[in-house]
Amino acid sequence: xxxxxxxxxxxxxxxxxxxxxxxxxxxxxxxxxxxxxxxxxxxxxxxxxxxxxxxxxxxxxxxxxxxxxxxxxxxxxxxxxxxxxxxxxxxxxxxxxxxxxxxxxxxxxxxxxxxxxxxxxxxxxxxxxxxxxxxxxxxxxxxxxxxxxxxxxxxxxxxxxxxxxxxxxxxxxxxxxxxxxxxxxxxxxxxxxxxxxxxxxxxxxxxxxxxxxxxxxxxxxxxxxxxxxxxxxxxxxxxxxxxxxxxxxxxxxxxxxxxxxxxxxxxxxxxxxxxxxxxxxxxxxxxxxxxxxxxxxxxxxxxxxxxxxxxxxxxxxxxxxxxxxxxxxxxxxxxxxxxxxxxxxxxxxxx
Amino acid sequence: xxxxxxxxxxxxxxxxxxxxxxxxxxxxxxxxxxxxxxxxxxxxxxxxxxxxxxxxxxxxxxxxxxxxxxxxxxxxxxxxxxxxxxxxxxxxxxxxxxxxxxxxxxxxxxxxxxxxxxxxxxxxxxxxxxxxxxxxxxxxxxxxxxxxxxxxxxxxxxxxxxxxxxxxxxxxxxxxxxxxxxxxxxxxxxxxxxxxxxxxxxxxxxxxxxxxxxxxxxxxxxxxxxxxxxxxxxxxxxxxxxxxxxxxxxxxxxxxxxxxxxxxxxxxxxx
Amino acid sequence: xxxxxxxxxxxxxxxxxxxxxxxxxxxxxxxxxxxxxxxxxxxxxxxxxxxxxxxxxxxxxxxxxxxxxxxxxxxxxxxxxxxxxxxxxxxxxxxxxxxxxxxxxxxxxxxxxxxxxxxxxxxxxxxxxxxxxxxxxxxxxxxxxxxxxxxxxxxxxxxxxxxxxxxxxxxxxxxxxxxxxxxxxxxxxxxxxxxxxxxxxxxxxxxxxxxxxxxxxxxxxxxxxxxxxxxxxxxxxxxxxxxxxxxxxxxxxxxxxxxxxxxxxxxxxxxxxxxxxxxxxxxxxxxxxxxxxx
Numbered sequence: 001x002x003x004x005x006x007x008x009x010x011x012x013x014x015x016x017x018x019x020x021x022x023x024x025x026x027x028x029x030x031x032x033x034x035x036x037x038x039x040x041x042x043x044x045x046x047x048x049x050x051x052x053x054x055x056x057x058x059x060x061x062x063x064x065x066x067x068x069x070x071x072x073x074x075x076x077x078x079x080x081x082x083x084x085x086x087x088x089x090x091x092x093x094x095x096x097x098x099x100x101x102x103x104x105x106x107x108x109x110x111x112x113x114x115x116x117x118x119x120x121x122x123x124x125x126x127x128x129x130x131x132x133x134x135x136x137x138x139x140x141x142x143x144x145x146x147x148x149x150x151x152x153x154x155x156x157x158x159x160x161x162x163x164x165x166x167x168x169x170x171x172x173x174x175x176x177x178x179x180x181x182x183x184x185x186x187x188x189x190x191x192x193x194x195x196x197x198x199x200x201x202x203x204x205x206x207x208x209x210x211x212x213x214x215x216x217x218x219x220x221x222x223x224x225x226x227x228x229x230x231x232x233x234x235x236x237x238x239x240x241x242x243x244x245x246x247x248x249x250x251x252x253x254x255x256x257x258x259x260x261x262x263x264x265x266x267x268x269x270x271x272x273x274x275x276x277x278x279x280x281x282x283x284x285x286x287x288x289x290x291x292x293x294x295x296x297x298x299x300x301x302x303x304x305x306x307x308x309x310x311x312x313x314x315x316x317x318x319x320x321x322x323x324x325x326x327x328x329x330x331x332x333x334x335x336x337x338x339x340x341x342x343x344x345x346x347x348x349x350x351x
Numbered sequence: 352x353x354x355x356x357x358x359x360x361x362x363x364x365x366x367x368x369x370x371x372x373x374x375x376x377x378x379x380x381x382x383x384x385x386x387x388x389x390x391x392x393x394x395x396x397x398x399x400x401x402x403x404x405x406x407x408x409x410x411x412x413x414x415x416x417x418x419x420x421x422x423x424x425x426x427x428x429x430x431x432x433x434x435x436x437x438x439x440x441x442x443x444x445x446x447x448x449x450x451x452x453x454x455x456x457x458x459x460x461x462x463x464x465x466x467x468x469x470x471x472x473x474x475x476x477x478x479x480x481x482x483x484x485x486x487x488x489x490x491x492x493x494x495x496x497x498x499x500x501x502x503x504x505x506x507x508x509x510x511x512x513x514x515x516x517x518x519x520x521x522x523x524x525x526x527x528x529x530x531x532x533x534x535x536x537x538x539x540x541x542x543x544x545x546x547x548x549x550x551x552x553x554x555x556x557x558x559x560x561x562x563x564x565x566x567x568x569x570x571x572x573x574x575x576x577x578x579x580x581x582x583x584x585x586x587x588x589x590x591x592x593x594x595x596x597x598x599x600x601x602x603x604x605x606x607x608x609x610x611x612x613x614x615x616x617x618x619x620x621x622x
Numbered sequence: 623x624x625x626x627x628x629x630x631x632x633x634x635x636x637x638x639x640x641x642x643x644x645x646x647x648x649x650x651x652x653x654x655x656x657x658x659x660x661x662x663x664x665x666x667x668x669x670x671x672x673x674x675x676x677x678x679x680x681x682x683x684x685x686x687x688x689x690x691x692x693x694x695x696x697x698x699x700x701x702x703x704x705x706x707x708x709x710x711x712x713x714x715x716x717x718x719x720x721x722x723x724x725x726x727x728x729x730x731x732x733x734x735x736x737x738x739x740x741x742x743x744x745x746x747x748x749x750x751x752x753x754x755x756x757x758x759x760x761x762x763x764x765x766x767x768x769x770x771x772x773x774x775x776x777x778x779x780x781x782x783x784x785x786x787x788x789x790x791x792x793x794x795x796x797x798x799x800x801x802x803x804x805x806x807x808x809x810x811x812x813x814x815x816x817x818x819x820x821x822x823x824x825x826x827x828x829x830x831x832x833x834x835x836x837x838x839x840x841x842x843x844x845x846x847x848x849x850x851x852x853x854x855x856x857x858x859x860x861x862x863x864x865x866x867x868x869x870x871x872x873x874x875x876x877x878x879x880x881x882x883x884x885x886x887x888x889x890x891x892x893x894x895x896x897x898x899x900x901x902x903x904x905x906x907x908x909x910x911x912x913x914x915x916x
Contacts, residue, residue: 052518071625072521085519089537098533099523146523156522364713365720369727372791375742376730378753382745391751432639439636446629454633461644463896465848467872468889469643471882472650495643502636527628556735558851563877573737576855587745594738605733609726 002063002153002186003028004049009058011044011210018044019210021058026154026188031180033189035197036207037233042190045207046156049188051075063153073102078147079156082163084139086131086146092118093127096145103150117149121175137168144176148183155180155187161196173199194234198222206230223337228346231271231339237302239271240312243343251340255307258286260338267343274302276336277314285329287312291322305330376598382591390588403592414593416568417575421597424486424571425554428493432501433547437539440505441531445514461499466559469495474563484566492560497550504549508542509535545611548604555601572597654886661880668883675887685888687863688871694778695867696846699785703842704835706790711797712823728791736788740855743784747771774864777857781865784852789845793838800834801827832910840903847896868892 004026011019019041026032034042047053049060051072060067067075078099079085087095093114100110118124121141131139140160147155160176161169177200180187191197197204198218205215206229214226225231231239244253245266251258258270277287289305289312296302296318303316305328314330322328332338340349382390383404389397407414443455473492474483482488512535520530536543561574570578572593579590658671679685710728714721731739746754747770759766771777804827812826850869853859859866859874866874872892876885 050518050522052521071526072518073524073526075522077522079519079522081515081519083513083515085513085515087516087520087534087538098520102524102529143519146519361713362720365724368710368713369724372727372731372787375739375746375787376734378746379738379742393751393753393756435635435639438632442629442632446625454637458636458640460897461640463844463893463900464644464648465869465889465892465896467850467869467876468651468886468893469647471876471886471889472647472654474876475654475882476647476650491643494639495647498636498639498643527625552733556737558735558737558854559873562854563873573735573851576737576741585745587748590741590745594741597735597738598733601733601735602730605729606726609729 003061004154004186004188005059005061006045006049007059007061009048009060010056011041011048011053012056017210022212023058024205024212024215026186029184029186031177031187031189031200031202033191033197033201033204034207035191035194035204035233037192040207041210042192042207043158046158046188046190049154050077050079050156076153077156078150078152078154080140080143080147080158080160082159084131084143084163086139086142088131091128091130092123092134092142095131095142096123096149099146099150113149114145117145120148121145136164137172140164140172144179148179151183152185155185157187157189159191160189162191162193169196176200195236198234206233224348225271225339226348228269228271228341231341235273237274237313237315239273239339240277241341242270242272242310242312244268244270246340251338254310255289255305256287256310256312258332258338260340262340262349268349269341269343271339271341272332272336274313274315276333276338277312277330278333279303279314279316279320280329280331282329282331285331287330289328291324291326291328293324294320294322303328303330379591379594379598382588383595385588387586387588390591403588404596407589407592407596412575412578412589412593414572414575414596417570417572418596420486420489420565420569421555421571424489424493424569425551427486427490428497428554429547429550431490432494432498432550433505433543436498436501436546437505437536437543438531439502440509441535443502444506444509445517458499458502461495462503466496470560470563473560477564483564484568486569488564489557489560489569489571492564493554493557496557497553500553501546501550504546505539505543508539508546511542512538541611545608548608551604552601555597651886651889654882655890656887657883659882661882671883675884676891678884679888679891684863685871688866688868691778691864691866692847692868695782695785695849695865696843699782699789699846699849700839700842702782702786703790703793704839706786707793707797707838708831708835710790710794711801712827714794714798715801728794730791731788732792734788736784736849736851737855739784739788740852743780743852744771744856747780771857772861774861777861777865781852781857784856785846785849788852789842793842796834796838796841797831800831803834804830833907836903836907836910840900840907843899843903844896847892847899868895 006022006024008021008023009019010017010021024045034045036042044053048055049062051067051070055068062075062077087098090098096114096117097110100113105113114127115124118127121144123138123141123145126134126138131142134142140163143160157176161172164172173196180200189200201218203216204218204221205212206221207213208229214221214230216224221230222234225234225239228241232241242253242256244251244256246252246260246262246264246268248264249259249261251260251268251270253270256270260270262268287305289307289310291303292306292311293304294301295304299318301316301318301320302313303320304311304313312330341347342349381395384399384401385397386400386402406412439458443451470492473488477483477485477488516534516538517530520534521527525533556573557571558573561569561571562577565571565574576590576593576597579586579593654667655675656670656672657667658669658674659667714725714728746752749755749767749769749772752770755765755768755770759768768776770780808830809822809826812822817825848869849867850873853865853867853870857865859870868888869892872885872888875881875888
């Protein structure tokens with residue numbers, strides 16, 4: 001268990017700047033998720049911590065020790081790969097035992113430890129199979145077992161669930177969370193799935209184009225997104241973002257007029273989550289438009305309105321029904337959060 | 352109706368192709384078991400005999416010596432070329448070596464050099480060193496042809512292996528050499544074996560070098576064939592028997608690794 | 623050991639071999655090409671003669687003949703091999719027991735020694751007791767008494783035949799590999815759109831095979847330019863000089879006449895030809911790739 005610190009780390013490929021200079025501290029025992037769309041640099045960041053990728057400048061410290069020049073094998077880390085990275089020519093047993101073998105653990109102790117670990121991830125019956133004879137979920141477990149068979153200082157997980165089907169993903173997610181609770185090892189986890197990030201993380205670092213744009217708890221990131229990118233990336237369905245201007249204490253846009261507590265200005269983007277909106281029959285509704293689509297999700301109905309270029313989605317009751325193109329009206333629920341962003345910089349405007 | 356016709360046409364074509372390929376080989380095998388008189392008669396009605404094989408292995412033909420030369424030259428060439436080429440192929444495949452493109456081009460460019468260009472200076476050098484008509488000379492020259500080819504082929508196989516397992520092994524605590532030994536070699540083994548057999552075939556069948564650099568002691572099988580052209584004319588039945596000796600081991604190898612073999616042909620080239 | 627040094631260390635053994643066995647002799651032969659060195663006259667290299675050896679080549683009918691012979695051989699054998707390989711690949715693409723069997727059979731010619739192939743065909747086309755010369759005469763009576771290998775054109779045709787027999791199967795596997803990498807959907811979509819088989823081949827399959835066919839063509843051209851073994855065992859360059867390819871001519875100059883300087887110069891001319899053609903092909907291939915990815 002250890003703290004990981006990236007100090008002024010920068011990564012270039014030749015002349016191309018992949019990751020600009022920045023620092024990040026991952027606290028001891030923390031579950032930190034690096035979240036962002038593909039190509040945002042999250043995997044590169046993780047690979048630099050692992051030592052699979054060299055850093056151009058700056059320092060990486062694990063447990064207070066500078067590891068820049070240490071090869072991966074000497075960093076005392078364990079990693080789970082997106083494609084599992086299993087050894088195809090070894091059995092499950094040999095796969096899990098390999099890290100112990102490399103550390104000179106004797107055969108008896110090795111076997112006991114492998115058996116114990118395999119039980120923990122429910123692989124006990126499959127020890128003599130080859131990876132090619134396992135299902136995706138089982139391979140995932142082998143990769144996990146191989147990582148936890150010894151107690152490393154940190155766990156690194158690179159989109160470990162992305163190759164599983166939706167149902168398995170949810171159950172493995174719970175297992176990972178429980179495992180982290182049980183072992184308490186500092187964990188860095190890379191994903192592009194905001195749902196995974198929200199459910200697993202103690203803190204989330206949202207990345208975009210090589211930069212960490214927000215680093216905070218999932219709750220904070222959801223309720224106070226730092227900019228338009230984070231606002232649009234977190235939450236499903238994603239936050240409604242409407243361009244407009246503020247006049248006389250109201251946000252105005254085609255079909256939208258909502259009172260806001262902000263100074264008068266043009267070029268503003270208003271953000272409001274679908275779950276913060278409700279259908280209304282009031283006389284002068286804040287949001288008006290024609291019904292564009294109705295999507296039943298089971299426990300609710302997603303109602304999408306269109307007015308000119310504006311498109312707004314709200315979460316309505318499951319029973320709601322109406323004709324397409326019918327006139328519709330929405331209003332913020334009591335206590336709803338309304339977010340305002342600067343249109344040019346994308347930054348959040350403090351209320 | 353049209354369907355059935357096409358179906359039969361396709362089968363007929365397949366048979367035709369097989370016949371065209373197999374006929375010359377089959378004819379050579381048949382001739383090898385014919386007595387000299389039958390060999391010139393075109394008859395399929397003959398009593399098979401092993402006499403030709405007995406004759407070629409005895410004085411003055413001594414095919415046994417040539418078999419030994421071929422086996423030694425081809426095996427040693429493979430044993431030197433394949434390990435060296437595997438290491439180089441790994442480096443080319445996995446590292447961004449400075450000047451890698453240039454080095455790899457250098458290796459590939461050797462394939463565009465005709466063998467005659469290389470054999471001329473080697474002939475002169477070996478003559479000076481007294482190495483003419485030795486197996487060592489043949490091995491050295493064969494290495495020139497085979498090594499770049501094997502590097503290229505094995506690189507194709509290693510490129511096709513995902514790097515995940517190697518990275519996992521490094522994180523699990525293995526050094527780079529350990530990774531190569533524990534992970535890369537076992538996983539690439541079928542490809543390396545295939546390359547080794549390709550290499551063996553090329554060396555075994557090699558003709559030009561042996562023709563120029565050997566006279567008596569180090570003659571290999573393909574050049575041995577030329578010996579059966581005598582003042583009395585070509586001794587076809589003996590040539591065929593020798594041909595069978597050249598062909599059989601190679602055919603067995605090629606068929607043993609048949610699946611990998613065809614993949615090997617496509618692997619490097621398509622990329 | 624750090625990766626940075628290891629990556630070079632791994633290259634060392636192979637490069638020692640390549641440098642010692644290829645680049646050193648190349649340098650040696652390049653210097654020899656500018657010397658006058660007749661091995662029957664002197665055991666040591668004699669004086670420098672500048673470009674005389676090269677100049678001599680282009681005024682000598684012998685050399686010009688071999689250039690012409692090589693051109694004819696390369697063009698016909700490459701064209702035939704490509705067409706046959708592509709056709710066979712289309713034929714063998716489908717699954718079936720006969721297909722599998724034929725595919726296995728096709729491995730054999732590549733594994734057979736080219737020298738032996740030459741010998742076999744020489745035997746089969748022997749005018750008196752050759753199985754093919756007699757067989758063909760039985761089917762086509764007017765071929766009776768044809769002296770196949772004594773006729774300049776026929777000898778060349780048979781030389782090409784042996785080479786195509788040797789290489790077309792190998793190239794078939796390359797084409798099969800190319801065919802396998804074409805996504806099935808494109809062909810199926812065309813079929814649903816109502817395209818005929820011929821249109822599918824020329825409109826869908828062939829364009830996607832361009833890259834593979836170019837690579838195949840490069841390799842086959844190189845092999846054809848290097849081809850030597852069958853000339854020795856099948857025709858001996860004859861009748862006359864009608865099948866004397868450049869590679870064979872160089873061999874003669876070097877090891878029948880022992881004119882090392884001239885042979886080296888000729889060898890470098892052959893190298894230059896191969897390099898030029900290869901570079902030209904690779905250019906085409908690269909522009910093809912660019913178009914494919916654009």
